[in-house]
Amino acid sequence: DAGVTQSPTHLIKTRGQQVTLRCSPKSGHDTVSWYQQALGQGPQFIFQYYEEEERQRGNFPDRFSGHQFPNYSSELNVNALLLGDSALYLCASSLGSRIYEQYFGPGTRLTVT
Amino acid sequence: AQTVTQSQPEMSVQEAETVTLSCTYDTSESDYYLFWYKQPPSRQMILVIRQEAYKQQNATENRFSVNFQKAAKSFSLKISDSQLGDAAMYFCAYDYGGSQGNLIFGKGTKLSVKP
Secondary structure, three states: OOOOEEEOOEEEEOOOOOEEEEEEOOOOOOEEEEEEEOOOOOOEEEEEEEOOEEEEEOOOOOOEEEEEOOOOOEEEEEOOOOHHHOEEEEEEEEOOOOHHHOEEOOOEEEEEO | OOEEEOOOOEEEEEOOOOEEEOOEEEOOOOOEEEEEEEEOOOOOOEEEEEEEOOOOOOOEEOOEEEEEEOOOOEEEEEEOOOOHHHOEEEEEEEEEOOOOOOOEEOOOEEEEEEO
16 A cells, blocks of 8 residues: 655755645545645645645745645645745645544655755 | 644653653644654654544553643653664644644654664
């Protein structure tokens, strides 16, 4: 049973560029949440997708957007990259509102230069 | 606003000994979940243990147990018989039962295990 997978593992981008990160949820899960983890900090909630719609959003600017596909996989898009967007981006999946059984992926390390 | 505070940036324990990691949180809700996650250098966040606020009994998972003090809003993690593989960052997290997944994390405690 495959767990949560994310791609790519690492990514280097230049300020002002756009980036897309991808996440495949654990088999049987239909809800995907995205978190940003800056160096030395705990993860911060970006947004959550359920039934192909954004269900919740944290305190992040509109430069951060997402999408969920019919197969429940998800993308995180960040436009107009800033140096401060450098972080580990974590995806987590769960079944519906059963967040107490949320599983995390290994993350994508984004470096903005 | 809900907050989670981990006051110990770093902790160290001798192999086979016991260590306790502290966590306090602030909320006005009565129904919520608390979690401890482990993040090794591989970066993957692994759930160690969870506690439902309405349950008075402290959760245990093998060598890991919690001391949940609801009135004091305290949620500490005890690791017994520490092993080298326990070395990692440990994050305390809170989830309001109705938030449907907006986990709020503390800043973490780095645990070192000495052989």
